[in-house]
Amino acid sequence: GENVEQHPSTLSVQEGDSAVIKCTYSDSASNYFPWYKQELGKRPQLIIDIRSNVGEKKDQRIAVTLNKTAKHFSLHITETQPEDSAVYFCAASNGDSNYQLIWGAGTKLIIKP
Amino acid sequence: EPEVTQTPSHQVTQMGQEVILRCVPISNHLYFYWYRQILGQKVEFLVSFYNNEISEKSEIFDDQFSVERPDGSNFTLKIRSTKLEDSAMYFCASSEYQVGPGSFGPGTRLTVT
Numbered sequence: 617g618e619n620v621e622q623h624p625s626t627l628s629v630q631e632g633d634s635a636v637i638k639c640t641y642s643d644s645a646s647n648y649f650p651w652y653k654q655e656l657g658k659r660p661q662l663i664i665d666i667r668s669n670v671g672e673k674k675d676q677r678i679a680v681t682l683n684k685t686a687k688h689f690s691l692h693i694t695e696t697q698p699e700d701s702a703v704y705f706c707a708a709s710n711g712d713s714n715y716q717l718i719w720g721a722g723t724k725l726i727i728k729p
Numbered sequence: 730e731p732e733v734t735q736t737p738s739h740q741v742t743q744m745g746q747e748v749i750l751r752c753v754p755i756s757n758h759l760y761f762y763w764y765r766q767i768l769g770q771k772v773e774f775l776v777s778f779y780n781n782e783i784s785e786k787s788e789i790f791d792d793q794f795s796v797e798r799p800d801g802s803n804f805t806l807k808i809r810s811t812k813l814e815d816s817a818m819y820f821c822a823s824s825e826y827q828v829g830p831g832s833f834g835p836g837t838r839l840t841v842t
Contacts, residue, residue, distance in 0.1 A: 650829055652772075659820060659833040660772060705772060709829065715760070715777035715785040717829050722771060 618643040618710045622720030630728050635696055637723045639706035640688040648709040649682060649689045650717070655702045663704075664691070693725075701727045731755045733834035735821050741840045745810050750837045752804045752821030761804045762822040762830045763796065765789070772820070778804065811841045 619642040629635045641649075650665035666673045666680045666689065673680050677696075682689040689708075693700055703722045710716040734753045742748050754761050763775040776786040778796055795807045804823075808815055819837045822830030 648829055659835050661833070662831050665829075707772075707829070710774075713785060715762070715779075715829070716774050716787065718774070719772045 618646055618708055618718040620706060620708050620718050620720045622706050622723055624723060625721065626724045626726070628726040628728060629696055631696055631698060633696055635691075635693045635700070635725055637691045637704055637706070637725070638688060639690070639708070639720050640686075641708040641718075642687065643708070643711050644684075644687065645711040646708040647712055648714075648717075649680070650707050651678075651680060651691050652705045652707065652719075653702045654705065654722075660705060696725075696727050698727050698729065701725060733821055733823055733832050735819075735834035735837050737837060738835065739838045739840070741842065742811055744813060744841055747807065747809050748811055748839065750806045750808075750819050750821075750839070752806070752834055753802050754804055754821065754823035755825075755832055756802070758823035758825050758832070760784075760824045760826075760830075761798070762824075763806045764820045764822060764830070764833075765817040766820065766836075767817045775806075808839075811839075813841050815839060816841045
């Protein structure tokens with residue numbers, strides 16, 4: 617089955633700088649890659665997603681890139697702000713499943729003022 | 730903006746007891762999910778539900794678990810004979826399209842003593 621690795625586990629950046637979180641997956645059949653943001657004690661929120669037929673997607677300060685050959689995808693946050701502080705999870709569909717997502721272990725992003 | 734709701738927010742039960750966790754998905758969504766998150770760990774897929782039947786389930790979702798959509802609005806997760814290791818935050822989620830969970834509920838924290 618699919619396995620998703622996420623790095624780093626903790627990332628501390630200065631406010632205004634960029635943050636990059638990376639994930640790798642194992643199943644070449646995976647075709648859907650969402651990213652979720654979870655603030656302390658709250659529900660995960662879908663912030664951006666990408667399908668395997670697209671290499672890059674951007675939404676304001678957030679972008680996701682996908683390298684199918686290398687089986688890795690990344691989340692890029694530019695001009696970070698204090699409210700970006702949270703745990704970010706990547707996920708990948710379990711093979712070509714349309715229902716089951718395999719999640720990464722999460723990255724705690726800390727924005728230093 | 731409509732949100733997924735869950736009740737109760739916190740459930741404490743004794744080992745061996747049965748619990749029912751309740752969810753009200755967003756009204757026009759067709760796909761429903763249950764996930765769990767043990768404190769500080771990754772989110773784990775339990776089951777997906779579409780057209781009044783289970784579409785996929787993980788290895789975690791054994792005979793101890795069942796789901797039901799008893800009416801047009803509620804979606805429930807039943808855990809029979811709870812174990813200590815069932816203690817976790819249980820998230821319900823729903824989506825309009827078949828692309829994975831777009832909207833999560835606030836979660837039910839289950840504590841098994």
